[in-house]
Amino acid sequence: MSTDGGATWQTAFHNLTGRRGPRVTTVPIPQAGNQSDVKVRWHYRSTFGWWWQVDNAFVGNRSCDPTAGGLVVGNVTDVDTGDGLNGATVASDDNPSDKGTTVATPDDPNNPDGYYWLFSSQTGTHPFTASKAKFSSSTKDVNVAADNATRADFQLGAGHLQITPTSIEKSQVLGNTTTATVHFENTGSGAADVQIGERKGTFQILGMQGSRLQRLKTEADDEELNPAGWLGDEGEDVPGVDAGPPADPTWSQISNYPSRIMDNAADQVDGKVYSVGGYDGSAIIPNGAAYNPDTDEWSAIADMPVAREKPGAGGIGGKLYVSGGWDVTGVPLANTGAYDPSSDSWQTVAPNPAPTAAPGTAVADDMLYLVGGCADSGCTASNKTVRYDPASDSWQTLAPYPHPVSWMSCAGIDGKVYCGGGFAGGQAFTDGFEYDPASDSWSPIAAMPENLWGSAYAGANGMLLISGGLTGPSTLTNAGIAYDPSSDTWSDLPNSQFPRFRGAGACGFFKVGGSSIAGFSPTAESEQLSEFDQCGVTDVPWLSEDPTQFTLQPGDSVDVTVTLAATTDVGVDQPGDYTAQLAIRHNTPDTIQPINVTMHVTPPKGWGKIAGTVTGTSCNGNTAPLRGAQVQANGKGHSFSLSTGADGGYALWAPAASNPYTVIASKDKWIAQSKTANLKAGKTTTVDFNLQAVGC
Numbered sequence: 001m002s003t004d005g006g007a008t009w010q011t012a013f014h015n016l017t018g019r020r021g022p023r024v025t026t027v028p029i030p031q032a033g034n035q036s037d038v039k040v041r042w043h044y045r046s047t048f049g050w051w052w053q054v055d056n057a058f059v060g061n062r063s064c065d066p067t068a069g070g071l072v073v074g075n076v077t078d079v080d081t082g083d084g085l086n087g088a089t090v091a092s093d094d095n096p097s098d099k100g101t102t103v104a105t106p107d108d109p110n111n112p113d114g115y116y117w118l119f120s121s122q123t124g125t126h127p128f129t130a131s132k133a134k135f136s137s138s139t140k141d142v143n144v145a146a147d148n149a150t151r152a153d154f155q156l157g158a159g160h161l162q163i164t165p166t167s168i169e170k171s172q173v174l175g176n177t178t179t180a181t182v183h184f185e186n187t188g189s190g191a192a193d194v195q196i197g198e199r200k201g202t203f204q205i206l207g208m209q210g211s212r213l214q215r216l217k218t219e220a221d222d223e224e225l226n227p228a229g230w231l232g233d234e235g236e237d238v239p240g241v242d243a244g245p246p247a248d249p250t251w252s253q254i255s256n257y258p259s260r261i262m263d264n265a266a267d268q269v270d271g272k273v274y275s276v277g278g279y280d281g282s283a284i285i286p287n288g289a290a291y292n293p294d295t296d297e298w299s300a301i302a303d304m305p306v307a308r309e310k311p312g313a314g315g316i317g318g319k320l321y322v323s324g325g326w327d328v329t330g331v332p333l334a335n336t337g338a339y340d341p342s343s344d345s346w347q348t349v350a351p352n353p354a355p356t357a358a359p360g361t362a363v364a365d366d367m368l369y370l371v372g373g374c375a376d377s378g379c380t381a382s383n384k385t386v387r388y389d390p391a392s393d394s395w396q397t398l399a400p401y402p403h404p405v406s407w408m409s410c411a412g413i414d415g416k417v418y419c420g421g422g423f424a425g426g427q428a429f430t431d432g433f434e435y436d437p438a439s440d441s442w443s444p445i446a447a448m449p450e451n452l453w454g455s456a457y458a459g460a461n462g463m464l465l466i467s468g469g470l471t472g473p474s475t476l477t478n479a480g481i482a483y484d485p486s487s488d489t490w491s492d493l494p495n496s497q498f499p500r501f502r503g504a505g506a507c508g509f510f511k512v513g514g515s516s517i518a519g520f521s522p523t524a525e526s527e528q529l530s531e532f533d534q535c536g537v538t539d540v541p542w543l544s545e546d547p548t549q550f551t552l553q554p555g556d557s558v559d560v561t562v563t564l565a566a567t568t569d570v571g572v573d574q575p576g577d578y579t580a581q582l583a584i585r586h587n588t589p590d591t592i593q594p595i596n597v598t599m600h601v602t603p604p605k606g607w608g609k610i611a612g613t614v615t616g617t618s619c620n621g622n623t624a625p626l627r628g629a630q631v632q633a634n635g636k637g638h639s640f641s642l643s644t645g646a647d648g649g650y651a652l653w654a655p656a657a658s659n660p661y662t663v664i665a666s667k668d669k670w671i672a673q674s675k676t677a678n679l680k681a682g683k684t685t686t687v688d689f690n691l692q693a694v695g696c
Contacts, residue, residue: 001029005037012040021052071149072142073117076102076130078589079155080188084114088132090154092120093139120144130154133443134589136190159192159552159588161185163595170564171600174575174607174653177565182595184560186552188588195549195585196560197414197486198540199462202579202596205531206482208248210494216241216476216516227474228407228423228454230330230357230377231263231279231309231520240523241499241516243478250494251527252646254510255296258289260522261513265313265361266504267320267458268535269341273506274301274320276339277308278513281522284309284328290341293508293528294643295628295668302344306335310502312361314368315535316390318342321349321368323388326357330377336388350393354384356406358502360419362459363536364412364437366390369398371419371435372405381406381424385435399440402433407502409452409466411459413485414538414585418445418464420483423453428472432483446488449481456505456514460532462486462583465509467493467529469501476501476516480529486583487591498525507535540580541570543597566601575603575653603653608679611651612687614644614665619696625649626691629667633677635659656681665689 001012013027032038040059046052076088084102091099100118105111123146131137135156142152161184168180186192245253257275264278276288286304291297304322311325311333323336334351356373359382363369368388375382381404387396401419408422408429420432428451433442455469467480478500480493496511500523503514509532515521544563552558562582566572578601581594603609614629625648632641635658644650654661656679666672670691677687 001032001041002039003031003035003037006039009041067121068123068146069119069121070123070144070146071117072100072120072128072144072152073149074115074151074153075112076114076116076132076154076156077112078135079157080160084112085132085135085156086113088114088116088130088135088154088156090116090118090128090130090152092118092122093127093129095120095122098122128152130156132156134158134587157189159186159190159554159586160188161192161194161552161584161586161588161590161592162187163584163592165595166593167596167598168562168564169598169600171602172564172566174566174572174601174604175568177563177567180562180564182560182562182582183557184550184552185557186554189554191554192552193587194552196545197462197538197583197585198543198545199538199581199583199594200534200540200579201461201531202581202598203461203531205250205494205529206491208250208494210246210248210250211243211478211497212247213495214241214243214476214478214499215471216499217474226378227470228358228374228379230326230374230379231284232330240521240525241476242525243495243497243499245497246494248494249530251496251529253497253525253527254291254293255298255526256524257513257526258298258300258524259287260524262502262515262520262522263310263358264504264513265308265311265322265325266506266510266512267313267315267363268507268510269315269320270318272341273508273510273512274313274315274339274341275504275506275512276301276304276313276320276322277311277325278504279309279520279522283307284326288339291510291512291526292628296646301339301341302346304337304339305346305348306333308333310358312359312368312370312373314361314363316363316366316368319390321388321390323352323368324355324357324359324370324373326374326377332356332373332375338390349390350388350395352386352388353395353397354382354386356382356384358407358454360405360408360410360422362410362412362417362419364417365415369410369412369417369435371410371417372401372408372422374406379406398435399442402431402442405429407453407469409455409457409464411457411464413459413462413464416485418483418485420445420448420464421452421455421466421469423470426473428453428470434485445483445485446490448483449490452477452481454501456500456503456511458505458507458509458532459535460507460509461534462538465493465505465529465532467496467505467509467511468499468503468514484583484594486585487593489591494529496529497527498523508533542566542572542578542599543580545582562597564597564599566599572601575601575607577601603682604655606656606681607653608656608681609651609653609684610661610663610677610679610687611649611684612689613648614650614667614689614691615648616667616670616691616693618693623690626667626670629665629670629689629691631663631665633661633663635661654679663687665691667691669694
């Protein structure tokens with residue numbers, strides 16, 4: 001410090017030992033008393049001092065002086081149910097900074113939930129307003145007593161929905177159509193806005209266990225690595241962790257990525273998964289590859305013009321758009337590229353105005369959203385939100401995310417963007433938010449059951465899917481969760497086989513690469529979670545509703561007609577069980593689970609089933625099922641074509657009156673085979689194939 005305006009200086013405090021924060025340090029400077037030209041300065045030097053900083057500095061005399069005003073306390077409740085409302089805000093209309101938030105009161109049985117207290121800097125009578133999302137606000141005048149506590153309780157109204165039935169199950173013969181009725185009634189005191197959406201499947205998979213749960217403490221040495229930052233050439237070659245095959249048929253291992261990879265980006269375009277960029281254990285790369293689920297094969301695609309580590313990527317209009325990510329020096333790239341699979345080429349498009357690495361990435365209404373991310377090599381988190389529109393080749397800066405964050409998970413669902421989790425400044429988050437393009441604003445959603453960051457994620461079947469990553473600063477997990485916007489709830493996904501973080505996810509639900517230790521060792525293992533292949537629009541062709549959108553005033557009701565069509569014009573050309581869900585979007589505080597819909601389609605009279613397995617025998621004599629083999633059958637006036645599954649199996653119903661059928665099995669690099677089959681009504685005819693490899 002200096003008492004002569006900086007002409008001379010004296011040491012007031014000198015620390016030589018480690019001081020782990022956050023902490024408050026008080027340095028007495030009595031020499032400054034009664035001096036008119038005092039200056040104070042400080043600096044620090046550290047070895048391995050992660051994010052160490054001096055902040056919130058105060059120079060002067062501390063005093064504790066009373067402030068004029070009074071307390072306002074009370075409870076906020078639901079006017080319809082009488083339940084306490086936690087998370088509501090009560091604020092002074094005249095001075096909005098005088099506010100409080102309601103909380104639960106588990107330690108006081110005499111005080112219900114929805115309790116708040118706030119300090120009002122103004123005494124006397126003035127208005128206060130209580131508000132909470134999905135409830136109508138309430139304002140009342142409160143006479144605030146000076147140096148005392150004044151009670152003010154609030155009741156908030158909202159719509160409340162009763163829906164019957166909660167599931168639909170119908171049976172019909174192929175070629176027919178049937179209907180069901182769902183009754184909606186508003187029993188609350190406010191208006192209820194309802195919108196009905198569709199998605200395929202009933203997602204029993206959400207309750208499955210998958211692989212055994214693994215949680216691995218992978219805390220990196222503070223002296224070596226930043227688990228959220230740029231890698232450069234810091235990786236290690238260490239085998240990846242394997243939790244073992246899933247107990248339930250959920251996750252399945254697919255072909256390994258062509259190289260070890262982490263910090264890549266991926267998305268699905270026209271049924272194929274494209275992964276680009278990342279770190280391969282020795283360098284940041286421009287490489288990319290495409291995965292064909294039908295053949296379980298990866299194939300190389302054209303290199304990007306620049307190498308990138310952890311960019312954002314999204315599939316729009318048959319192209320893959322890639323933006324941001326660290327370059328080879330650790331600087332986030334503004335460069336944005338578009339990959340066209342039809343020409344296997346890249347085109348440079350408009351640059352990103354706020355480039356980051358590891359942003360939350362989503363596609364909504366054919367536009368690419370990038371949220372937050374690492375603004376530098378050390379992963380200083382950003383709160384910026386930007387959107388790219390391929391139609392106009394332009395970017396727009398949107399409302400910022402509520403706080404800086406990187407490595408979070410996002411998805412575009414029904415035109416909105418949902419994000420959750422993430423990491424910033426040594427803190428892992430559980431909070432999540434919804435972005436509404438109409439109002440250019442973020443609003444809270446239900447908190448995640450645990451913090452996750454660096455996870456693989458995707459939007460599929462109308463949900464945000466998250467798998468793996470780190471929980472807390474550095475504990476690796478293979479657990480996963482799914483967020484359903486229609487009910488504002490999180491559910492457990494099956495545990496994946498490969499615990500990984502800093503890999504890539506794509507609709508399907510695919511996980512590609514990633515690292516299993518904080519020492520950053522990329523792996524090539526990739527896997528898929530079945531049943532989540534509905535990307536983008538979540539329409540179910542055989543299912544329709546009328547009306548799909550309506551508003552119910554208090555006491556009103558409406559009957560929705562649900563039509564289930566088992567006809568070829570909506571893609572139902574085979575008997576079997578067809579499942580879907582009606583997702584109920586609404587503005588009420590109720591938690592409403594989706595309505596499960598099951599359509600049992602039975603074969604017409606005179607139809608029979610043809611089924612079998614296609615195997616292949618290699619030149620060395622090994623025989624195995626052939627996934628993705630084509631099976632074609634031609635009968636009198638009826639034909640079909642389909643691909644075999646992972647087990648090499650196929651099955652189909654067809655009219656026996658079209659006998660005989662010529663059935664052909666074929667696959668690239670295998671010799672095709674033909675057989676004749678005669679179907680029997682109501683029976684199964686088995687036709688197996690064993691193909692020989694070409695060139696033996």
